[in-house]
Amino acid sequence: MSIAIETEEAVTEEIDLSKVDALIEPYIGKKEMIIPALQKVQDHFGYLPRSAVEQVSKRMRTPLSRLYGVATFYAQFKMKPRGRYIIRVCKGTACHIQGSPKIAERIEDILGLESGETTDDLRFTLEEVACIGACALAPVIMINDDPHGRLTPDKIKDILDSYQ
């Protein structure tokens, strides 16, 4: 099982707080805009680093607990670093019937992680989604914006290898 980067120093180093200020500038003084502000920060870093959320808290004069509460309420916000490539395995009915559990299992085996986790090298993050609306391609996965359909477990390795 892979553990997402926990080394605080390494993460902190990457966080350029001046970027955070610029990102949330349009929302300063508008407390109702904390969700768009957090989205901007996440778009930039790929997740919500603690030091960045602390900076948002300071600049938007909103308690850190409130930001954390909002961020952990919505599934869209990620509190840990995510991979460059997000694999979304469709778990919809059609995909399920066509064998999506086996597809997910193969990805987990190759990458050594479970759904919701990220590889140590920050290459991949694996997620399960309810339905991506491409039932004709079942079983289907998406890697970032690319759909890969009509899969069998044996096709997985080559596909993953093509994302470096």
Add this chain to the structure above:
Amino acid sequence: MSAINLTINETEIEVAPGTTILEAARKLGIDIPTFCYDPELSTNGACRICVVEVEKARTLVASCVAPAGSGMVVYTESERVINARRAILTLLVANHPLDCITCEKTGECKLQDYCYRYGIADSDFGGEVKELPDDDTNAFFVRDMNKCILCGICVGKCQEVIGAGAIDFTKRGFIANVGPAFEDAIEDSTCVFCGLCIDSCPVGALTPKYSLGRGRPWQVEKTRSVCPYCSIGCNVNLHVKDNEVVGVSPVEINPVNRGHLCVKGKFGWDYLKSGDRLTRPLVKSNGAFVEVSWEEALGLVTASIDEVKSRYGSDAIMGLCSPKVTNEESYLFQKLIRSLGTNNVDSYTRHCHAPAVDGMMEAFGSAAMTNSIKELSGAEAIFVIDADPAESHPIISYRAREAVRKGGKLIVAASEPIGLTDLAHLYLPLKEGSAVALVNAMANIIIEENLHDQAFIERRTEGFSAFKSAVAKHNVQYAAEITGIGENELRSAARTYAGAGKAAIISTVSTDYSAAGGGLVLALANLALLTGNLGKESSGLYLPYGENNLQGVSDMGVLPSVLSGYQSVKEKSVRAKFSRSWKTEISEKPGLSVAEIFEQDKNSAVKAMYILDENPVSCFGGEDSETVRFLGSLDFLVVQDIFMTETAALADVILPAAAFAEQEGTYTNTERRVQLAHQAVSPPGEAFPGWAIIAELAGWLGFEWSYEGPGDVFDEMALLTSQYAGISYDRLDVQSLQWPCPSKEHPGTAFLHEGRFSRGLGLFSVVDHVQAAELEERPTSECAVAHHACQCQSESMSKRSVIDNFTRTCGR
């Protein structure tokens, strides 16, 4: 809009539009259960336990949010309602540890009470249960979030009322919880340990450590008292079991703290049981203290004072009083010292709060805070400058937050962000030492833009034209350079303050006794005079004092030049009045002040001192200081205290006194409110209430005093003091009263200067910005939330309390 008539449980009631069904039912005395509803929080109707049946409504409605409607027919305990409540309780109980046998909340747990009421013993719903570890890393309370029912009251209190913002809901669904950001321990969050979450939790999720295993709710007796720390004077219930205080809760209904406390009031009383308490009189013999009887101690005090008096005269005796003791004790103290023939009696009152006292005296003719604490929540604009009330006077910050919730505008001017910055509509991060320039610039803009109250200025003030020409030079460019605040912000601050019908100013310059403070108080007084924000509700200057009874001790005449009620010793008629009552002559010569004694080297004439609960060694200099040399050089020093202090260590005799919870007495808070505190427990060992010690000593010294109790002392004082004339223990037992209260029928005075200033007309002053470098260096006093003001009596209490942990962990 016309009133609304509805029927609840077949009883008709008329309510105002906007009233909720819950509020209407409560008016009828109908008890509808609630979990997530709290009258001072925004409602969300989330828990559904308050559902009621409304005829013709499709579903049950949440009574806490549903407004009462005309012709509505409501049933609060119908079968449908009961079934719904039973279902909710069954679901809650399914994921709640049913360890009521050992739970500290048993007996006052809403979940338990409602389960009892609706007959829910356990749950049919099996399934997952929360298994979260306790958070007990902090010194104050344990959080067992497995018991949390997610009602959100604590979140609302922490975010809306207190403004600490330490906790919020986290995550969602089954794993939803309440806690600090990033799952931190409460100790590492922004928690201020005010304890409001504990007091408002309906279940046993939050328990103060001091209460663990210390008695069931029905085993403790609650005695009403007043918090002994700051000058707000929060009303507290002391929970007593077996003659020991085992807990404290805020009194819900009172005009001061209304169910709120801060860390000091909630947790800071455990020093009562400190092993350091003085329990027997001590006499120094060959450099060491030995325990003696009261007779021996008082005999020695009497002989020593008599000797100094006959050898050097009355003016060789001086009394120093703490601003923490009761009105009765301080009144008797100055009576005793004056009966000995001298006016050498003082406290740190004037010394520490000179800027506020002098400034307000000059501008208005009275040094007392102009308006009441509770009025603050009605202000339409609040200007906070050079203050951090969340630190120094938390209740003031809670009221300011309330004002904002009601739509008031908040302006914060501070060189560092403060506890109210998060809420401020306008935050002015001004350069340090530039407050006067900022205030003058605001005044100038107000005059320039014709926003001042011309009628008020003409009718009620003097000195305006000189002031007007003086502030003219404080144009926005000049001010921007000094303060670092731009023109737009300056104008916006001025317009907001001047544009509000009722605008209040909060500053704690009174606890900052630097020379700059004096100028700022006058500048702020100018601003209030300019806009007519005096002599009316929810306006004025909030310059709260530091210690709990600083106002009262001054009122009682613990000042070298005035008797109680600020009656001058120089006035013949005043002396005659007091002489008649006291059956003794009063000296017309003003006495020595604290400053003269400890700072100006004018102490050579003083040969004997009586120090009441005060620690000048800690306040003025420390171990190897002039203060120590002076006190050591005295022929005789008697110290009366609850602890052995650095000063007491220098005494010849130490008299053990009772602490606040151990005696009856009155205190006057910073809004001139006289409050009666009752005795909850007995003093330790042979300690006695301070007033009783002084009265006893007076007898030894040959004065014929006769008091049955502190109430008699109060009555004597009230007869001689017009501000207190209408106040008595009987009245105070029912409700606190704010002076001036001249007669038995008078309701007390919520705000001063209505119609007329104490000095007649309000006085504008010319105050210039002074460069920091030109200011006289004087120490500023510590004003942190867990301590208060100078490191005197409060510190000797707090450093023997669990609250000392708070200052350490927070590094404040």
